[in-house]
Amino acid sequence: MDHSDQILRGASEVFTKAELKAILASEKKLRIYYGVDPSGSQIHLGHAVVLSKLQILQQLGHKIIFLVGDFTGMIGDPTDRNAVRQPLTRRQVLENAKTYKKQVSKFLSFEGKNKAEIRFNSEWNDRLTFKDIIELSGKFTVQQFLERDMFEKRMNEGKPISLHEFLYPLIQGYDAVELDADMQVGGTDQTFNMLQGRYLMKALKNKAQTVITYQLLEGSDGRKMSKSFNNVINIEDEPNEMFGKTMSISDELIKQYFVLATWVPLEKIEEIIRLPNPRDQKLILAEEITKLYHGEKKAVSARQAFINQFSKGELPSKIPTQRISQGTYKLSVLLFEAGLVASKSEARRVIEQRGVRVNGVVAETDADLVKAKEGVLLQVGKRKFIRLI
Numbered sequence: 001m002d003h004s005d006q007i008l009r010g011a012s013e014v015f016t017k018a019e020l021k022a023i024l025a026s027e028k029k030l031r032i033y034y035g036v037d038p039s040g041s042q043i044h045l046g047h048a049v050v051l052s053k054l055q056i057l058q059q060l061g062h063k064i065i066f067l068v069g070d071f072t073g074m075i076g077d078p079t080d081r082n083a084v085r086q087p088l089t090r091r092q093v094l095e096n097a098k099t100y101k102k103q104v105s106k107f108l109s110f111e112g113k114n115k116a117e118i119r120f121n122s123e124w125n126d127r128l129t130f131k132d133i134i135e136l137s138g139k140f141t142v143q144q145f146l147e148r149d150m151f152e153k154r155m156n157e158g159k160p161i162s163l164h165e166f167l168y169p170l171i172q173g174y175d176a177v178e179l180d181a182d183m184q185v186g187g188t189d190q191t192f193n194m195l196q197g198r199y200l201m202k203a204l205k206n207k208a209q210t211v212i213t214y215q216l217l218e219g220s221d222g223r224k225m226s227k228s229f230n231n232v233i234n235i236e237d238e239p240n241e242m243f244g245k246t247m248s249i250s251d252e253l254i255k256q257y258f259v260l261a262t263w264v265p266l267e268k269i270e271e272i273i274r275l276p277n278p279r280d281q282k283l284i285l286a287e288e289i290t291k292l293y294h295g296e297k298k299a300v301s302a303r304q305a306f307i308n309q310f311s312k313g314e315l316p317s318k319i320p321t322q323r324i325s326q327g328t329y330k331l332s333v334l335l336f337e338a339g340l341v342a343s344k345s346e347a348r349r350v351i352e353q354r355g356v357r358v359n360g361v362v363a364e365t366d367a368d369l370v371k372a373k374e375g376v377l378l379q380v381g382k383r384k385f386i387r388l389i
Contacts, residue, residue, distance in 0.1 A: 006056050007212075010049055010260045016199060016210040019034040023210065030055055035121070035190075043103040044232035046217045046225035049260045050106040050185050053214070054116075058108055064116040065179055066104055068097045071125040074174055080159035097132045103236060106293065107293060122373070124178040125171060136170055138184070140196070145169065146200040148192055156325045176209055182271040183210040189224060218253055218258045220245065239294045240316070243302035244383045246286035251278040254285060262288045283307075306366050319377070319385045331356065332366045338388065340380045355381050 070093045108116040173196030201209040216224040219231025233245045242384040258269040291299035332347035341347040357379040358365040
């Protein structure tokens with residue numbers, strides 16, 4: 001696979017292909033950026049689809065900028081939202097972004113002659129005056145922004161569109177101008193926002209900025225993989241957890257994950273998906289993904305641990321413990337107190353789906369009262385275990 005094939009693997013659209021072909025064929029070193037919404041603290045496989053392409057581009061000598069949207073995160077991106085999104089506070093944004101450099105270092109080098117940069121778009125947006133924003137707004141029309149499907153849908157449903165949501169793509173587009181970027185990359189959910197950057201670069205600097213959008217990796221619930229939806233496989237998940245999460249995806253997503261989340265050759269993928277048992281396909285997939293982030297030895301170990309646990313009925317070799325006060329608990333309360341679920345309502349839902357075991361026995365109803373004492377084993381789903389102490 002040559003470099004252009006690697007860079008375009010999983011690409012959805014290129015604005016424009018002629019521009020991309022010309023710059024890749026030239027010796028020009030580009031300024032390329034990828035913006036991330038800091039709505040969570042973990043980098044996941046959805047981000048990795050783009051980061052893996054940036055890794056290649058950096059190796060080719062191009063300047064890579066990893067942009068944290070700390071300013072725009074406080075506005076709230078309306079993308080894929082049927083209602084106004086609650087903006088984050090500056091404290092929440094900065095807390096979420098703390099570990100980004102360490103995680104992104106799995107792909108990009110922040111040392112050496114051609115080191116990548118981490119930037120925050122508050123650097124320039126905090127300095128914008130109201131006059132500046134009005135002048136930028138004059139470069140766009142209301143009709144341009146009403147072309148967004150989500151806005152049209154909300155209008156048809158009689159739902160409000162806040163003015164700050166119109167300003168979001170304008171501010172995000174201005175990032176390209178401040179970074180003097182030659183190229184921007186991102187997911188297809190950001191196509192509209194990225195094209196505003198391309199538009200502003202032409203309007204303000206008479207410069208063509210190439211935009212590449214990549215297919216979105218779907219999460220465990222079928223929606224796009226997103227911190228907001230809590231359906232992610234994080235690149236820092238432990239090997240066994242990463243392996244298990246990959247095994248839990250639906251069969252329909254196997255090929256998508258091979259193409260977007262691994263470097264397995266496309267012809268080899270076609271061979272794998274012809275295997276008659278989807279479980280065998282996913283075992284190969286989970287091992288490939290785990291190997292990328294933890295190495296072959298740990299990936300093989302995670303595969304064996306999964307087979308032992310779910311094929312042979314064995315418990316995990318290491319079960320975390322949770323200290324809890326002695327007493328008798330309603331099961332949903334105990335699951336919440338033990339940290340196995342995010343809320344009591346989630347606990348009740350999982351119990352109704354017969355997804356909870358207490359000492360290996362399926363819990364029938366939330367009416368069950370559980371005596372919390374030393375050694376009680378709680379299990380939610382296939383991968384979550386806690387032993388009470």
